Amino acid sequence: QLEESGGGSVQNGGSLTLTCRNSGRIYGTKTMGWYRQVLGKQRELVAGISMSGPTSGTANYADSVQGRFTLVMNARNKVYLQMNSLKSEDTAVYYCFAEADRTYWGQGTQVTVSS
DSSP states (O other), rough: EEEEEOOOETTTTEEEEEEEEOOOOSSSEEEEEEEEEESSSEEEEEEEEEEEEEGGOOOOEEETTTTTEEEETTTEEEEEEEEOOOOOGGGGEEEEESSSSSSHHHHHHHHEEEE
């Protein structure tokens, strides 16, 4: 139901763009965005964007990525996470999420940043 793409490997300072598409089977989406998880640690919120209502298009970011990552939406069913100035500590599995009647998750995509 959530289709992710765009993960991969880059060097410190590089850029990647993650894409998440709602296949259409999730209705009434309020928020979409990305979490990330490092093996052995809790999943943490990276960024989320409001998909409806008066705050539609408004994004919020974790302090650790503020100013480096940008989350935008397109056509109410797709979001893009532009990640610039990547650091080794950004290495993780990134999971797309959508909040509607419940929280839906993508399968995860690996992002590896090497020095």
